[in-house]
Amino acid sequence: MKTSPLPLAEAQARLLALAPQLPVEHRAVAECLGHYIAETVPARRTQPAAPLSAMDGYALRSADLPGPWQVIGESAAGHPFAGVIGAGQAIRISTGAIVPGSADMVLLQEDSASDGQTLTLTGEPPAPTERHIRPAGMDFSAQAALLAAGERIGPAQIALAIAGGHGHLPVRRPLKLTVIDSGDELVAAGHPLALHQLPASNGPMLCALAASLPTVIRHVGPIADRLEDLAAALDSAHDADIIVTSGGASVGDHDLVRPALEAIGATIDFWRIGIKPGKPLLVARRGNQVILGLPGNPASAFVTAYLFLLPLLRAAAGAEQALPQTISARLASDMGKGGSRMEFLRAYWDGDVVTLDTLQDSGALTPLARANALVVRVAGAEAQAAGTNVPVYLLGNGGIA
Structure with a gap:
């Protein structure tokens, strides 16, 4: 030793x-917050599975511009239009609703006027024509890697896993x-x-x-x-x-x-x-x-x-990155020479400069509670003037970054 x-x-x-x-186990997605993915997780479905409207308006064929169009139905989220849009036809469409395959454009409701049967163009059509359509697979496609091994599971990762068709995830x-x-x-x-x-x-x-x-x-x-x-x-x-x-x-x-x-x-x-x-x-x-x-x-x-x-x-x-990482921050005031050991000085970072606490005694809790950062001073370091960039660990909320 x-x-x-x-x-x-x-x-x-x-x-x-x-x-x-x-060991690896498969836990319900909702129970995985704070865990790390143990194995790459592929998507089990495509998102979105079909083209969706990104806005409220009317789905139609751009070849029929500048209209007018006959309104023949409606597509709402969860209630798609079952028919086909032909020449000179349009359907009312809501945000998140499926765009029929025969349509290639969504005309915004504020750029149009309708009496319930006839639709007319009153503003500018979208450019490009598919601007307000979310294509199938825009978010991810089936079998694409959703979550990588070693990635930490937060609220967004939970939502992504569920959207990808998963009810359980592999974690340690x-x-x-x-x-x-x-x-x-x-x-x-x-x-x-x-x-x-x-x-x-x-x-x-x-x-x-x-x-x-x-x-x-x-x-x-x-x-x-x-x-x-x-x-x-x-x-x-x-x-x-x-x-x-x-x-x-x-x-x-x-x-x-x-x-x-x-x-x-x-x-x-x-x-x-x-x-x-x-x-x-x-x-x-x-x-x-x-x-x-x-x-x-x-x-x-x-x-x-x-x-x-x-x-x-x-x-x-199972974290891919286990060690904390430093950032570079400017000293708010001068920092003296280093000693024989690498030092970690309690400090406060305001997003611009980092200020060393005046009390660095290892038995003191007050400066520790005030600190949201640790300034690194390497062994034998020369004195550093205010404004010098130094390596800093950001402690995060409660020091758990």
Whole structure:
């Protein structure tokens, strides 16, 4: 096992290579929100199946311009015209209704006048003549790929799958995640505190981060700093695909995650990352189970969860793109030199410039709650002047981007 801190990219690559391979199952489309497509999904039908009118008006033959025309019937959505339009004839047509094959033009109602029997042209005909007709297969054709493997399923993908004739979709089985808080100083949310105690906020924060992904989450703790208690908590999560702990992953006398993992037969894969905050991150395995030990300071736990836990969950769920991507944003003010580690600075991006928070302590939650972005400062970076473009991770709503 390496003892020197790993670079971020190497650590992420090693972690994602350990992602559990979850079985594929077919779930009802309405239950697939937030999942990732496991296999390419082809269309089972053509959309639209026949030419449709895009506007309200009259279907007719462009060869009969400039009219007049005899109105011989109507085509409405769900109630197509059963006949054939001949020379000098037209039918009333509604948006979404089938255009008879003998017609090649829809004349808008505002460009025409009708007494119910005779239709006359009062404005300009459409140019080109088929402008207001949605051709068959305009959206997709049967057997065309609707959804690609690794694509995340959102509301639009649900609608597309249903339109393509699907009632079920192939997705990975929801991942089983156990989140464990540990530390003698921690007290469950809402309970009275002594001066030496802290509310156990990391566990609920990590659960909330994971909640946007297809996971079944179990929260355990807070667990006291006793080796047997922490080992028992880890062992109780034997059926989890992934375990994430918060706190106790360093080398102090009360940092017991490593010996507890050894006690349950887990193997340390790597430990310590060259980033700030978040250096004492630990990755271990027990059979096919992956155990991720995050630091205890809240900003450190959040940043490492964003950079490691969420990508691991995405990879296990079948995401094509598991790692978050940076954008380039301009600094609102000067940024000082970097230190010996790559840093992730809490910041606020307003769509134009990114402003660093004045408080970057890894134990502070206020700047974390204010932040919607992380500014990346590489190790040994020179000072950057205001207006310089820097790489930025956008945290999204609640940091789950």
